[in-house]
Amino acid sequence: MFNFSSIDDYHADLKTGKTTCMQAVQHCLFSIENSKHLNSFLEVFAEEASAKAAELDKQPIKGKLHGVIMGIKDNICYKGHEVSASSKILQGFTSVYSATAVERLLKEGAIIIGRQNCDEFGMGSTNENSAFEPVLNPNNTDHVPGGSSGGSAAAVKAGLCMAALGTDTGGSVRLPADFCGVVGLKPTYGRVSRHGLIAYGSSFDQIGVLAYTVSDAARILDVISGPDEFDSTAISQINSFTDLRSSTDKRYRIAYFPDWVEHNSIDPEISVQIKTLLQNLKHDGHEVEPVDFNLTEYIVPTYYILTTAEASSNLSRYDGVRYGRASTEKKDLTSFYQANRAQGFGKEVKRRIMLGTFVLSAGYFDAYFTKAQQVRQLLHQQTQLVFKNFDFIVAPNSPSVAPKLGEKNKDPLAMYMGDIFTVFANLTGIPAISLPVFKHSSNLPFGLQVASAEQNELSLLRFSHQLMQQ
Numbered sequence: 487m488f489n490f491s492s493i494d495d496y497h498a499d500l501k502t503g504k505t506t507c508m509q510a511v512q513h514c515l516f517s518i519e520n521s522k523h524l525n526s527f528l529e530v531f532a533e534e535a536s537a538k539a540a541e542l543d544k545q546p547i548k549g550k551l552h553g554v555i556m557g558i559k560d561n562i563c564y565k566g567h568e569v570s571a572s573s574k575i576l577q578g579f580t581s582v583y584s585a586t587a588v589e590r591l592l593k594e595g596a597i598i599i600g601r602q603n604c605d606e607f608g609m610g611s612t613n614e615n616s617a618f619e620p621v622l623n624p625n626n627t628d629h630v631p632g633g634s635s636g637g638s639a640a641a642v643k644a645g646l647c648m649a650a651l652g653t654d655t656g657g658s659v660r661l662p663a664d665f666c667g668v669v670g671l672k673p674t675y676g677r678v679s680r681h682g683l684i685a686y687g688s689s690f691d692q693i694g695v696l697a698y699t700v701s702d703a704a705r706i707l708d709v710i711s712g713p714d715e716f717d718s719t720a721i722s723q724i725n726s727f728t729d730l731r732s733s734t735d736k737r738y739r740i741a742y743f744p745d746w747v748e749h750n751s752i753d754p755e756i757s758v759q760i761k762t763l764l765q766n767l768k769h770d771g772h773e774v775e776p777v778d779f780n781l782t783e784y785i786v787p788t789y790y791i792l793t794t795a796e797a798s799s800n801l802s803r804y805d806g807v808r809y810g811r812a813s814t815e816k817k818d819l820t821s822f823y824q825a826n827r828a829q830g831f832g833k834e835v836k837r838r839i840m841l842g843t844f845v846l847s848a849g850y851f852d853a854y855f856t857k858a859q860q861v862r863q864l865l866h867q868q869t870q871l872v873f874k875n876f877d878f879i880v881a882p883n884s885p886s887v888a889p890k891l892g893e894k895n896k897d898p899l900a901m902y903m904g905d906i907f908t909v910f911a912n913l914t915g916i917p918a919i920s921l922p923v924f925k926h927s928s929n930l931p932f933g934l935q936v937a938s939a940e941q942n943e944l945s946l947l948r949f950s951h952q953l954m955q956q
């Protein structure tokens with residue numbers, strides 16, 4: 487019986503012949519088949535994955551991800567494979583090139599087993615905005631897995647793949663990691679090239695990793711990060727993230743925002759468990775201090791003004807001519823475009839395009855868009871000040887555990903407010919991780935969010951590794 491616990495252990499078993507890549511692929515394919523009800527995969531590349539496993543089994547372990555079975559969120563391009571961003575407008579579209587991150591995975595021997603369901607164009611927090619039906623939470627199928635990388639988090643949790651690439655524009659890796667109970671890493675903005683990632687909010691979008699362990703996430707980040715001639719915003723520095731050893735007597739300076747931990751929207755159990763953890767860190771000798779953060783109420787509005795503005799521009803290319811399904815209604819060009827977009831986009835995507843177009847319109851540009859840019863700048867400055875005195879910010883990921891299907895998606899505003907603790911890292915560009923450390927009385931897991939200063943992923947991963955081992 488195949489059993490996956492970490493890439494290191496898997497590689498050790500491959501070396502001793504205890505298992506093979508083929509056995510691992512067969513196991514995942516079998517589990518995917520048995521977990522169809524979760525709806526986490528939109529497509530499974532069964533034959534291709536088996537062929538690659540057979541090929542890898544003939545070779546010694548060379549690549550850092552030799553035989554590692556991964557899923558990719560359906561907004562990341564993989565040459566020759568369909569990519570739809572879980573939208574009808576792109577249904578049937580085949581990638582003409584692979585994302586840089588995907589190229590790098592393949593080069594290190596990863597096996598991509600399929601593309602995973604998500605909220606349409608990454609817009610959502612519960613995965614209920616997919617045009618291809620929601621994903622279910624493997625911990626309790628009455629509940630959502632979180633979004634927008636819900637298929638990826640659910641698949642990792644259910645053991646359908648060993649790790650997955652998701653994307654995080656405003657929490658879409660960390661939130662589903664929190665709701666499903668896996669590790670979810672959002673790197674610094676620009677750490678991973680966005681080339682081949684279907685754009686939502688370009689100044690926020692970042693590819694991230696869903697994995698079982700912090701060291702697996704670190705290893706995958708190591709592979710996919712680095713400069714890229716196809717993305718001018720990719721960070722030029724080459725870093726290594728795999729050495730997670732740190733001396734056990736290392737003491738960190740940890741900040742938390744009482745405004746968040748005591749927020750009026752937070753589930754009291756989440757608040758209590760985070761406060762207890764903070765106390766334990768203090769007992770362990772770390773410096774743990776409350777920090778006043780007076781911009782909390784501006785976080786969600788700023789995020790939704792800026793991302794909808796960027797989305798309205800990014801999504802203008804889907805007109806049924808250059809991309810996407812074309813309608814049969816061909817009276818004149820305008821009605822042709824209108825029909826393509828009206829039929830192709832889902833409700834939430836349309837809402838955001840309209841909101842974004844509104845905040846960019848001549849009469850409101852300064853009042854909304856410019857203002858939000860200024861607030862983003864302020865948030866950035868305040869965050870840098872915090873990291874002058876502290877190594878990490880510890881926070882919740884979400885005010886609640888995974889809601890039931892249908893419980894939250896009737897009220898878009900309430901849904902947006904649920905992003906309060908995650909979008910901060912995207913507004914400021916800092917890396918953040920969700921660690922699966924808590925359990926709620928409802929039996930659902932929830933995570934701890936840890937963030938560090940920009941480009942400080944190595945310390946973030948070391949500290950996270952330490953926390954998980956405790």
Ligand code: GLN
Binds near residue numbers: 610633655656793
């Ligand atoms: N809930 C956020 C939104 O809907 C998540 C976005 C994301 O990270 N892709 O915008």
